[in-house]
Structures are given as C-alpha cells and as structure tokens.
Amino acid sequence: MSMIQKGSCDKSAQGSFSTANSSLSKDRLYGRHRGHPLRDRQKRLLADYLPRIKFPIERVQNPFTAFGKKPQALWLEIGFGGGEHSLAQYQNHPEIGYITCEVFENGICSLLSSLLKEEKNEIDALVPDMIRVWNEDARILIRELPKESINKIFLLFPDPWPKARHAKRRFVQPERLPLLHRILSPKGHWHIASDDPTYQEWVKKTMENQPYFKNILQTDKRPKNWPSTRYEQKAYKAGRYPIFWIFEKL
Ligand SMILES: C[S@@+](CC[C@H](N)C(=O)[O-])C[C@H]1O[C@@H](n2cnc3c(N)ncnc32)[C@H](O)[C@@H]1O
Incomplete structure (x- = not known):
C-alpha cells in the first residue's frame, strides 16, 4: 500500500455541497447514519483523519487530480459498508484511483481504521495516495463527476428496501x-x-430492455477477482444466496 501524501485535501471547500444537496435528503436511500455510539478512537478518525482522506469536492470536475499520484483509471464504490471490498480492490490495484462512498459513520470508521493500520496518530498519519472517501450521498458525486470519467462502478448488497412502498429508495432505478x-x-x-x-x-x-447497459455476467458464484463483503458473508450465514452481475455500458 503506498502512503505518501500528507493533508491531501482542503477542508475549507468541504461542506458546501451538503447544504446545496439538502433536497436529496428528502428522498434518502439509506437507513441510519450511526449504529453503536462512537468510541474515542472512532471520533478521532472522523475528526482528524477523514477530512484529509475525503474526496475533495472542489476537484470533482477533475477527479484524476484528487489523488497523490495520477491514476490510470478511476473506480467508484457506492455504499462500502465496512470497507472490505474497497480495501481489497485498493490494495490489489495500486494504479487505480479508488473513490468510495458511505454515509454510515461506524462503517467509515472501520475502513479508516484498516487504512491507518499501525499508525497511532490520526492527525499526522500519512494519507494513502490512491483511495479517497466520500462520506456523503454518492448521488452527489454521480451528478457532478465528468462524463466518461469512471471506469468501474461497484454497488454491492445495496439496502434492499423490500416493501413495495419503499421501492423508490432502491438505488437501482430506471431513471438512474x-x-x-x-x-x-x-x-x-x-x-x-x-x-x-x-x-x-x-x-x-x-x-432488461433498456438502452444503457448490456448484461455480461449473471452468476451465483462470486468471480475470483471480486472481493467478498460483510453483507455477503451475512447472507450465506442466513441461508440466502447472492446473485452477482456485471453490466457493460452500451
Ligand atoms: C446493506 S449495506 C452493504 C454494505 C457493503 N457494500 C457490503 O456489501 O457489506 C448498504 C450500505 O450502503 C450505504 N448507502 C446507501 N445509500 C447510499 C448512498 N446514496 N450513498 C452512500 N452510501 C449509501 C448504506 O449506508 C449502507 O451502509
């Protein structure tokens, strides 16, 4: 894992998009922002480390410049949960700029804690070059990112919202x-x-029958190069069987 850059993003420019996007909160797609009360270490991760590894929204029009080194391509993960998939992809593909989104604070802390590893001090800890965390609604980035800037999108075990009256909250929507x-x-x-x-x-x-994507994989066996996640493991324990898809842009 390469860790070079310190203080990679400008705190002053952050926050403005949250306010500008308050309309999104009316049709929110996610449940809780926080589970267990945060421990002191988690609070420090959010206060001192997150602002430095956060995707700098002021670079959204030039997202390749948001990283310590110029990435060969950009990948985007929506709703990373505890961050297992993000961490594995980031470690396995050092040439990729990985933008990963999650709003659930306990999950964000898990990923930050894994990234920080042995480093003790959240304020001075080195920031990895090639991963940036977006701790707000992923739809904000999706709306603002430039055309054709992202090479892969990952949506793994999205909140299912199984009741018909909540169907609009499912991330997969014809209009998306x-x-x-x-x-x-x-x-x-x-x-x-x-x-x-x-x-x-x-x-x-x-x-099916839409002009944007073609289905190139549908399987109940997770492909080898596709890292597992906590929700996948929970599903097997509960006797549920995931389906894995890859859709290619038409
Ligand atoms: C069921 S969990 C799955 C987590 C992880 N992908 C896994 O497989 O273990 C779905 C996650 O997506 C997050 N989420 C839902 N909508 C989101 C959005 N619009 N932007 C960012 N995160 C979102 C939720 O907070 C939740 O943690």
Missing part, C-alpha cells in the same frame, strides 16, 4: 441508469450484487 451511463467510460462496467430476492427480481426487471 442514464446518470451512471454518463459517468462511465466507453465499455465501462457496473458490478452489482444482491442477496435479497425482491431486489434480485428488481435488478433483473430494471436492467
């Missing part, structure tokens, strides 16, 4: 397909996994 299509580079890939039967049917239905 052109937005993801816009930011993906030609032939870019969108990885989706879900263990929820309602969501599985929903993905199949939403992704």
Whole structure:
C-alpha cells in the first residue's frame, strides 16, 4: 500500500455541497447514519483523519487530480459498508484511483481504521495516495463527476428496501441508469450484487430492455477477482444466496 501524501485535501471547500444537496435528503436511500455510539478512537478518525482522506469536492470536475499520484483509471464504490471490498480492490490495484462512498459513520470508521493500520496518530498519519472517501450521498458525486470519467462502478448488497412502498429508495432505478451511463467510460462496467430476492427480481426487471447497459455476467458464484463483503458473508450465514452481475455500458 503506498502512503505518501500528507493533508491531501482542503477542508475549507468541504461542506458546501451538503447544504446545496439538502433536497436529496428528502428522498434518502439509506437507513441510519450511526449504529453503536462512537468510541474515542472512532471520533478521532472522523475528526482528524477523514477530512484529509475525503474526496475533495472542489476537484470533482477533475477527479484524476484528487489523488497523490495520477491514476490510470478511476473506480467508484457506492455504499462500502465496512470497507472490505474497497480495501481489497485498493490494495490489489495500486494504479487505480479508488473513490468510495458511505454515509454510515461506524462503517467509515472501520475502513479508516484498516487504512491507518499501525499508525497511532490520526492527525499526522500519512494519507494513502490512491483511495479517497466520500462520506456523503454518492448521488452527489454521480451528478457532478465528468462524463466518461469512471471506469468501474461497484454497488454491492445495496439496502434492499423490500416493501413495495419503499421501492423508490432502491438505488437501482430506471431513471438512474442514464446518470451512471454518463459517468462511465466507453465499455465501462457496473458490478452489482444482491442477496435479497425482491431486489434480485428488481435488478433483473430494471436492467432488461433498456438502452444503457448490456448484461455480461449473471452468476451465483462470486468471480475470483471480486472481493467478498460483510453483507455477503451475512447472507450465506442466513441461508440466502447472492446473485452477482456485471453490466457493460452500451
Ligand atoms: C446493506 S449495506 C452493504 C454494505 C457493503 N457494500 C457490503 O456489501 O457489506 C448498504 C450500505 O450502503 C450505504 N448507502 C446507501 N445509500 C447510499 C448512498 N446514496 N450513498 C452512500 N452510501 C449509501 C448504506 O449506508 C449502507 O451502509
């Protein structure tokens, strides 16, 4: 893991987008922002380390410049949970600039803690070159990122919202397909996994007969180069079987 840069992002420019996007909070797609009360170490991670590793929104129009080194390509993960998949992809692909999004504070702390590893001090700790964390609604970035800037999108075990009256909260929506299509580079890939039967049917239905993506993989066996996540493990323990898809931009 390469760790070079210190203090990579400008705190002064952050926050303005949250206010500007308050309308998104009315149709929020996620549940809680926080689970267990945060321990002191977690509070320090959020206060002292997160602002330095946060994706700098002022660079959203030039996202390749948000990293310590120039990435060969950019990948985007939506709802990283505890960050297992993000961490593995970031470690396995040092040439990629990895932008990873999550709003759940306990999950954000898990990823930050794994990234910080043996370093003791959150204020002086080195910031990795090639991963940036977005701790707000991923839809803000999706709306602002330039056309064809992202090479892969990952949406793994999204909140299923199984009740029909909550269907609008599911991330996969017909009206979201052109937005993801816009930011993906030609032939870019969108990885989706879900263990929820309602969501599985929903993905199949939403992704058939649309002009934006073609299905190039649908399997119940996770591909080897596709790191596992906590929700995948929870699904197997509960006797549920995930489906893994790859959709390619048309
Ligand atoms: C069911 S969890 C799955 C976590 C992880 N991907 C896994 O497989 O273990 C879904 C996560 O997506 C996050 N999430 C949902 N909508 C989001 C959004 N619009 N922006 C960022 N994160 C979001 C939630 O906070 C939640 O932690």
